[in-house]
Amino acid sequence: MAGDAPNWEGLLKWSLAHSDGTRPNRNLSDDDRKWFMEAMQAQSIDVVKRMKEITLVMQTPEQVLEAQGVTPADIEDLLDELQEHVESIDMANDLHSIGGLVPLLGYLKNSHANIRAKAAEVVTTIVQNNPKSQQLVMEANGLEYLFSLFTSDPDVTVRTKALGAISSLIRDNKPGITAFRLANGYAGLRDALGTESVRFQRKALNLISFLLRENSSDCNIISDLGFPRIMVHLASSEDLEVREAALRGLLELAREKTGDAKVTLAAEDEKLKQLLEERIKGISLMSPEDLGAAREERQLVDSLWNACYNEPSSLREKGLLVLPGEDAPPDVASKHFEPALRAFAPNPADKKPSTEKKEAPPLLLGAGPPPEAANGQGSSSAREDANGRLQ
Structure with a gap:
């Protein structure tokens, strides 16, 4: 009920009255301290209560x-709401303890299918950069x-x-990596690359790059x-991110100099060289705006040419590797390659924060209206970007 919600307006007024920047901080009275702590703790209490209510619904037979x-x-x-709550690492870890x-x-x-997809999204949020929840989900x-859905679900x-x-x-x-490999995960990734779904x-490609960095063998x-x-x-895909x-x-x-990988890549040398020449030609015809968006692709093409043929690509001669206003070659996803490339700074302007907020849906079960869901402190939504946040 609305009366159970924290008095945020009162908390704001109290904070302004006690910290206006014009006088030193004073010691709080016991009553002030008690009121402040109760107001702050109410948020977490409401979130946990709401997560328990959602858990009750999830436990109810269809x-x-x-x-x-x-x-x-x-x-x-409900799953959308749960996802918002578990963006807090503490709440993500508490989901197991409350039976959710x-x-x-x-x-x-x-x-x-929509529920299966949404449930997978919630799991993604729970385990992102969260070793404790990763272990709980594995157990x-x-x-x-997830692997069964990935390899055999009829809905792409x-x-x-x-x-x-x-x-x-x-x-x-x-x-987790070991289990994925033992489950023949690479065969599943190969099948994913053969679909028409760009996402x-x-x-699949981003996960492949990650796995190869973890174990070059x-x-x-x-x-x-x-x-x-x-x-x-x-x-040569039309989609920049796929390319x-x-x-x-x-x-x-x-860059894997030994073994079957080098032999197999050499077998593709003619097609690979033709591909790189076509990409260089395509880059040469790009507008200034498109060249800016293709910063990483330009660096990748040049690096791949250099790795295969031991010489810089013609992008350098044409002045297309470093454009006016770019102090140095762009960082080619610093987590991916050699330390020398990691020295270049990434471009933070490529990330745009999201401010969109959704209202909590009403409780589906129970005798009366639920307490208003409050937002949990701390967010894990920024915990990842993997090759990108792997899209």
Whole structure:
């Protein structure tokens, strides 16, 4: 109920009255301290209570929800709200302790594709840069559920969301990486690259680059599976992000100097050289605006040419590697390559903060209206960018 919500207006007035910048801070009275702590703690208490209510709904059998008029769209709204709450790392870790993690993973098997996709999104938020929640999801067989969606779900959106969740789950998680490899994950990634979904291709390529950086010996595995030929093809995609991600993967292979990866990439040399020449020609014809957007692609093309043929590309001669106003070659995703390239600073202007906020939906079950959901402190929404936040 509204009367149970924290008195934020009163808290603001109190804060301004006690910290106007014109006088030194004074000691708080016991009553002031008690009131302040209660106001601050009310936020977390309300969020936990709301998460428990959502957990109760997730634990309710589907047929019971249907009998009460609860629709799949209502469930999606609840999952949207839950995702906002678990953006706080503390709340993400608390979801298991209040009994919400297992029923959330159960929604990965829901008969409605939109619910499966949304559940995978919530899992992504929970495990991003969060080792504790990664472990909890692994122990609850979450990777197995996600892998099944990734490789066999009939809905490509669900498969894409599941792959995004897998990418966040196994990042900096050695047991997760091992489990993914043992489950023949690379074969699933190869199938993803063969789809027509640009988003699916992006996520698969980004995860491939991450896995190769973690274990360069995997270059031989992906070479045996025919990845070089596929990546050469995707490097001429009309989608800029797909082109860049494919070029990153090829660069990883080019820098692996031994083993089957080098042999396989050499077998693609004619097609690869033709591809790079075409990309150089395409870059040469770009407008100044498009050249600015293709900063990373320009660097990748030059780096790949240099790695394969031991000489700079013609982009340098044409003055297209470093444009006027660019002090140095752009950082080619500093996490991806050698220390020498990591010295270049990334461009922070490429990121735009999101300010969009959604209202909490009403409680679906229960005798009366729910307390208003309050926002949790701290956000994990900025915890990742992986190759990009792997899209």
